[in-house]
Amino acid sequence: MxxxxxxxxxxxxxxxxxxxxxxxxxxxxxxxxxxxxxxxxxxxxxxxxxxxxxxxxxxxxxxxxxxxxxxxxxxxxxxxxxxxxxxxxxxxxxxxxxxxxxxxxxxxxxxxxESSDVKRFIRKSIGLPETGTEISVTDYIPVASRMQEERWRLINRVVIRGKVRVAPLEYDEIVRERLRYVMARNLPIKVPxxxxxxxxxxVDNIKSEWQKHILEEFGKVEESAFPPCMQAILGAIAGQGHLTHMARFAISAFLHNIGMENTRIIELYGNVQNFDLRKTMYQVEHISGRGGTSTEYISPQCATMRTHGICIHPDSLCQKINHPLTYYKQKKREISKKNLKSTSEQKESRQILDKAGKKKSESGGDSSNQIPSRADGGNKDEQGT
Incomplete structure (x- = not known):
């Protein structure tokens, strides 16, 4: 006890x-x-x-x-x-x-x-075995789905009679993600x-802080950093292609999540066949949490995109992430580093050219330094005649 x-x-x-x-x-x-x-x-x-x-x-x-x-x-x-x-x-x-x-x-x-006794007590309180050696497959899957490392994939685990083997040092991580799942399972609650x-x-203060955080996290919208799935959906919009309901939801939520204004999102749909301004405004406002429900939606995970057949042309970066927003942040970071490197190289090149010009000037190779010499020489010739 x-x-x-x-x-x-x-x-x-x-x-x-x-x-x-x-x-x-x-x-x-x-x-x-x-x-x-x-x-x-x-x-x-x-x-x-x-x-x-x-x-x-x-x-x-x-x-x-x-x-x-x-x-x-x-x-x-x-x-x-x-x-x-x-x-x-x-x-x-x-x-x-x-x-x-x-x-x-x-x-x-x-x-x-923490003491081992308290650890066992906490494990039991959230529905896990007290000893950290194995966990049922049904309990493991909701936990592992939140883990990005390859070692947590079920295919990489030892499974015996419906139980997944877990190393002792991994069990606190299992507790963490199990608790995260349990905490989220009953939210949101009904509040008077x-x-x-x-x-x-x-509530207003937290929402305002979150909007500031989004701007700090994503910064200026960088379309070249969009994941392939979102680029494909935008291509379909521009080409007046057919869009499923999930594709519309995914791109609208994604663009809102990275800080694009609702008016700009609505404008993108202008080329879509049978464009209905009132309906599009309602849908975009609803997704962004401004349509009366106050529920702000996040774009679907990669697994959901695959399920609905809108994970299109995945690239090498897609293999390392599980959410379009994660792709966008990493890709944008890569682009910033490349731009910074290019700027640095250009600055270095200018410095090299400036140094070369300075050396040429000091060696007398600059024509501007030769003009007074010729003028002086000319004056001497005139004086000697």
Missing amino acids: VTLDRKDLAKYPFLKESQSYIGTISSSLEQYLQSPGGKHAIKEASTTMQCALSFNGRELPPLPDIPPDAESITNIIASYPVSRIIVSCAQDRVLIDRLVRYQSWLVFAFLQD SSICELLQPE
């Missing part, structure tokens, strides 16, 4: 024991959120969201300090459900994914120095409109 102290409850707020700890702090959620403790929990949740938006998902996040006093720990634990309420009110799948990714990685960071109205300033 594992006994969790208050610090453990703050480190792992998804546990039912953590939620039981704060379950009786107020008679209603709305009343609690308006209380001093609730306001602190909202502030903690906002901090969590800020960290989630900037987290890259490739290295351990810094561990937050956990104060020893009961009131601070209560606020930290309460911030976990509050953050889930905020992203549910935002109705944005991207924000949900960012939140659960960060929270699962935070647990992963805490687990690095009165609660969403109360949290609207936080």
